[in-house]
Amino acid sequence: MSEARLSYIIVAMALPTTDWRREVRRWVRRLHLRTVCKIVVSVCLLWHIYAVAMWNLPNTTPLITPRISDDSVVRKYMVASGFMQGWGMFAPDPYSLDVYVEAQIHYADGTTRSWEFPRMAKMSTWEKYGKERWRKYTEVAHQDAYSFLWPVMAHYAARENNLYPGNPPVSVALVRHFRLVRAPDQEPGAFAAYQFTMVDIKPEDLH
Numbered sequence: 483m484s485e486a487r488l489s490y491i492i493v494a495m496a497l498p499t500t501d502w503r504r505e506v507r508r509w510v511r512r513l514h515l516r517t518v519c520k521i522v523v524s525v526c527l528l529w530h531i532y533a534v535a536m537w538n539l540p541n542t543t544p545l546i547t548p549r550i551s552d553d554s555v556v557r558k559y560m561v562a563s564g565f566m567q568g569w570g571m572f573a574p575d576p577y578s579l580d581v582y583v584e585a586q587i588h589y590a591d592g593t594t595r596s597w598e599f600p601r602m603a604k605m606s607t608w609e610k611y612g613k614e615r616w617r618k619y620t621e622v623a624h625q626d627a628y629s630f631l632w633p634v635m636a637h638y639a640a641r642e643n644n645l646y647p648g649n650p651p652v653s654v655a656l657v658r659h660f661r662l663v664r665a666p667d668q669e670p671g672a673f674a675a676y677q678f679t680m681v682d683i684k685p686e687d688l689h
Contacts, residue, residue, distance in 0.1 A: 533559050537566065578663045580670075583620045585639035586655040586677075589646065597643050599635070624658045624678060632656060636681035644688050651688070655680045 533556045551557065560566040582603075587595040600616040623631045636654035644650055659673040 529559075530565075532556075534565065577621075579621075579660055580663050580673075581621060581624060581658055581660040583624050583635070584657045584659060584675075585636065585643070586657060587639060587643045587651045588653045588655070589649050590652050591649050593649075595643055597639055599639070624656075626678075629679070632679045633681050636679070636683070637687045640683045641688055650685065651683045653680060653682050 536556050537560050557566075582601050583599045585597045585599070587597060589595070599620050600613050602610050602614065602617045605613065622628055623635060636656060639654050639656075640651040655677050656679050657675050657677045659675050661671045661673045664670060
């Protein structure tokens with residue numbers, strides 16, 4: 483018999499009324515619920531610490547590699563929870579490409595308008611705080627492996643530039659501008675440009 487159960491029986495026998503016994507019964511239930519909650523929270527916390535540790539340790543040993551493979555529970559948890567973080571920007575080969583994406587908006591009357599996806603280099607510190615995600619988005623989305631995002635990018639650019647009544651965007655060309663990041667004591671090089679897709683815009687894409 484558990485200590486809590488024994489305590490309940492002893493106290494209940496000493497209570498003179500049914501109401502008091504009912505109150506003790508509630509107290510015991512709350513005690514059990516509190517204990518269960520503590521156990522659940524502790525287990526979840528320990529699991530999270532373990533998963534974060536496995537994810538952040540260098541993926542160079544047989545001990546770590548299987549635990550963060552594509553079908554591992556750790557990877558599925560980190561991706562689903564949004565806690566995943568790649569450390570490629572630090573070592574051994576830091577990201578060395580400065581890139582931004584331009585949208586060339588073609589209108590029904592034959593005119594063209596240039597528009598850039600938000601760039602951190604042109605923002606104040608306060609603006610960067612709320613839009614830093616755009617840097618990561620464009621760094622990833624322009625790559626060929628993520629071509630499924632290109633129509634979405636073009637539709638977004640068309641909606642943002644649907645400015646003239648009776649003259650809607652009819653197509654959008656996406657152009658990547660890129661250059662290698664040089665050492666701090668060297669002058670930055672010129673951007674190269676490459677049109678990586680052209681997307682036709684339908685009226686329903688503008689809503």
